[in-house]
Amino acid sequence: MVKLAEWRGKEVFRKYGVPLPRGQVARSADEAESLARSGAVPLPCVIKAQVLAGGRGKGGAVQFANNPEEVRAAAGSILGLEFKGEKVREILLEEKLPIARELYLSITLDRSKRRPIVIASAQGGVEIESVDDAQIDRQSIHPFPGLTVYEQRRAAEVLGLSGSLAKSLGSVLSALWNAFVGEDAELVEVNPLAVVVDGLVALDAKVIIEDDAAFRHPDYSEVRDDRTPLEEIAREKDIAFVQLDGNIGVIANGAGLTMATLDVLQELGGKPGIFLDLGGTDDPKKVTEAFLLMAQARPAAVFLNIFGGVTRCDTVAKGLVEAMKQVPESERFPIVARIRGNNEAEGTEILRAAGITSVPQLRDSAQAAVTLARGNA
Amino acid sequence: MTVLVDPDTRVVVQGITGHQGTVHTTQMKLFGTQVVAGVTPGKGGSSIEGVPVFDSVRDAVERTHANASCIFVPAPWAKDALIEAVDAGIRLVTIVTEHIPFHDMLVMYHYAASQGTRIIGPNCPGIAAPGKSKVGIIPNIVFRPGRVGVISRSGTLTYEIVNGIKEHGLGQSTCIGLGGDPVVGTSFVDALPMFETDPETDLLVLVGEIGGTAEEDAAEYIAHHFSKPVVAYIAGRSAPPGKRMGHAGAIITRGKGTAATKVAALEAAGAVVARFPYEIPDLVENRLSTAGRR
Numbered sequence: 001m002v003k004l005a006e007w008r009g010k011e012v013f014r015k016y017g018v019p020l021p022r023g024q025v026a027r028s029a030d031e032a033e034s035l036a037r038s039g040a041v042p043l044p045c046v047i048k049a050q051v052l053a054g055g056r057g058k059g060g061a062v063q064f065a066n067n068p069e070e071v072r073a074a075a076g077s078i079l080g081l082e083f084k085g086e087k088v089r090e091i092l093l094e095e096k097l098p099i100a101r102e103l104y105l106s107i108t109l110d111r112s113k114r115r116p117i118v119i120a121s122a123q124g125g126v127e128i129e130s131v132d133d134a135q136i137d138r139q140s141i142h143p144f145p146g147l148t149v150y151e152q153r154r155a156a157e158v159l160g161l162s163g164s165l166a167k168s169l170g171s172v173l174s175a176l177w178n179a180f181v182g183e184d185a186e187l188v189e190v191n192p193l194a195v196v197v198d199g200l201v202a203l204d205a206k207v208i209i210e211d212d213a214a215f216r217h218p219d220y221s222e223v224r225d226d227r228t229p230l231e232e233i234a235r236e237k238d239i240a241f242v243q244l245d246g247n248i249g250v251i252a253n254g255a256g257l258t259m260a261t262l263d264v265l266q267e268l269g270g271k272p273g274i275f276l277d278l279g280g281t282d283d284p285k286k287v288t289e290a291f292l293l294m295a296q297a298r299p300a301a302v303f304l305n306i307f308g309g310v311t312r313c314d315t316v317a318k319g320l321v322e323a324m325k326q327v328p329e330s331e332r333f334p335i336v337a338r339i340r341g342n343n344e345a346e347g348t349e350i351l352r353a354a355g356i357t358s359v360p361q362l363r364d365s366a367q368a369a370v371t372l373a374r375g376n377a
Numbered sequence: 378m379t380v381l382v383d384p385d386t387r388v389v390v391q392g393i394t395g396h397q398g399t400v401h402t403t404q405m406k407l408f409g410t411q412v413v414a415g416v417t418p419g420k421g422g423s424s425i426e427g428v429p430v431f432d433s434v435r436d437a438v439e440r441t442h443a444n445a446s447c448i449f450v451p452a453p454w455a456k457d458a459l460i461e462a463v464d465a466g467i468r469l470v471t472i473v474t475e476h477i478p479f480h481d482m483l484v485m486y487h488y489a490a491s492q493g494t495r496i497i498g499p500n501c502p503g504i505a506a507p508g509k510s511k512v513g514i515i516p517n518i519v520f521r522p523g524r525v526g527v528i529s530r531s532g533t534l535t536y537e538i539v540n541g542i543k544e545h546g547l548g549q550s551t552c553i554g555l556g557g558d559p560v561v562g563t564s565f566v567d568a569l570p571m572f573e574t575d576p577e578t579d580l581l582v583l584v585g586e587i588g589g590t591a592e593e594d595a596a597e598y599i600a601h602h603f604s605k606p607v608v609a610y611i612a613g614r615s616a617p618p619g620k621r622m623g624h625a626g627a628i629i630t631r632g633k634g635t636a637a638t639k640v641a642a643l644e645a646a647g648a649v650v651a652r653f654p655y656e657i658p659d660l661v662e663n664r665l666s667t668a669g670r671r
Binding site: 109111114115118122133142143144181184186210211212213215218252253254255256257259260262263264265266267272280307308309310340341342360362363 | 400434452453476477478479480481483484486502514515516518519530531532533534535536537540558559560561564584586587589590591594610612613614615616629631652653654655
């Protein structure tokens with residue numbers, strides 16, 4: 001998934017007609033100051049760190065300023081921050097508006113019902129998870145008619161909006177719906193949606209775009225998620241690779257088998273830390289690339305757990321042996337293999353010839369990996 | 378009677394001329410499936426593995442009376458392929474294709490449902506009844522005819538578990554890999570009634586994963602409507618709390634969606650939950666003998 005920073009989310013909102021405060025993005029204190037001096041950002045203004053983590057208000061990542069000097073100072077301090085592990089590189093400067101009420105609105109997918117869901121609450125401006133269930137309204141939307149006017153009216157009613165504000169809410173919701181569908185979003189969220197003198201304004205924007213729809217949205221390709229450099233390389237090579245704390249590398253095929261493998265290692269006292277999912281690949285080159293990637297992560301031991309259904313065990317074994325030839329002696333790590341299924345005998349033989357033992361039972365092989373990792377830690 | 382497929386199932390493979398389509402056409406035929414047609418627009422008139430290829434599903438159905446489809450068409454064109462199958466009167470479609478945008482799947486699911494077509498998948502291994510028929514890609518080697526039903530959200534893990542059942546000396550009635558995408562055509566709750574009424578299934582193995590609430594929904598159904606013994610397994614007990622889908626997602630799944638909540642719900646519904654995949658065969662055997670159905 002691609003989580004958009006607030007300002008990018010607001011670009012999406014602008015495209016679909018969600019009302020926004022006037023604002024500009026800046027990447028330096030100089031730039032921020034000149035935006036304030038030129039009037040491009042009306043004063044007083046709010047300055048917000050463009051990071052993906054929530055809770056910015058409490059961490060000094062949101063500040064107010066009344067004049068260009070204050071803008072400069074605030075911008076400088078925010079741009080120096082490291083907020084929840086994320087370095088602040090961009091800030092959003094927006095006009096400060098008089099707020100009467102803060103509401104919550106979002107559209108996301110309800111997997112169980114296989115329908116989009118509109119979530120509304122009059123308790124906006126706080127984390128929605130902390131809001132009492134009774135204060136949250138959920139409307140399940142059928143994708144064919146899409147969001148209807150009566151559903152918009154109902155949302156206005158539960159938010160306590162009437163007259164022209166109810167109409168404004170209808171157009172905000174309709175714009176959010178169009179953004180949800182048009183941008184292939186997993187989530188569009190406005191929190192808070194502010195009631196101001198002359199209508200409604202989205203003060204924040206959270207937009208998450210679905211990866212699988214990337215082919216329809218080439219413009220998001222430059223937006224990076226929070227990946228490590230190795231994860232980024234893996235992504236380019238279309239290998240599922242995740243790095244966490246732990247010293248056992250796990251190479252498996254399929255998400256479910258990978259998770260099950262981690263469960264067993266953990267239970268046996270191991271610390272699985274690098275997960276690599278080969279998926280359904282048949283290509284020995286890709287297997288080699290995957291192993292080389294794993295080698296770069298410097299695991300204490302690697303546990304290879306493959307069930308060959310479509311994947312052939314001998315292909316995986318060849319790729320592994322080829323990769324180990326390319327890893328310098330000093331950087332090698334112990335490997336425990338468990339390859340079952342399609343061409344199991346051939347694969348086991350290739351590994352045996354290269355000095356790698358294949359242990360057929362999951363529990364035994366996982367135990368061997370845990371023991372080796374301990375010895376090599 | 379079996380669940381969804383039987384020896385009379387006549388399969389059209391959409392995307393048969395692609396690598397996967399061709400490989401699995403061969404495998405389905407080896408399993409005993411009647412693969413009667415393939416479809417690849419522009420390649421009508423040719424044949425693959427002895428199977429005639431047509432330009433459209435409609436042609437394929439008219440000429441071969443195909444009544445089920447297996448879709449291998451790449452994600453950008455999968456929605457169109459599904460709608461074409463539905464419009465040609467196909468009422469069972471397995472979608473193997475991965476990476477279909479869920480917004481497309483929303484349209485596909487609701488369109489298929491409106492016309493009475495059942496979708497298995499997407500991004501799934503499909504369905505197989507050993508000795509009868511297979512529509513999908515589950516490897517033939519893991520099967521042996523028997524009386525254990527299997528439903529799963531996983532791919533390879535399903536093969537591993539089904540194979541474990543076989544190696545233990547037991548066999549399977551029908552196995553359905555539902556796929557783990559955000560929107561699936563058939564969920565656990567949709568599949569459970571078919572196994573409840575299937576006289577060839579004595580016990581059901583349910584393989585779930587963390588994320589979503591499909592297992593909790595299944596537990597609810599099992600508690601009230603499912604009379605056969607259930608052995609379950611949930612993958613991902615050790616997974617760190619992952620990247621969540623924002624706060625809105627958390628409100629929908631409030632208090633659900635973790636391995637712990639799924640295990641608790643299934644146990645409360647009377648299922649036996651294995652902690653690891655290799656415990657499943659013994660648990661199956663125990664439950665079968667207590668139920669006097671060995």
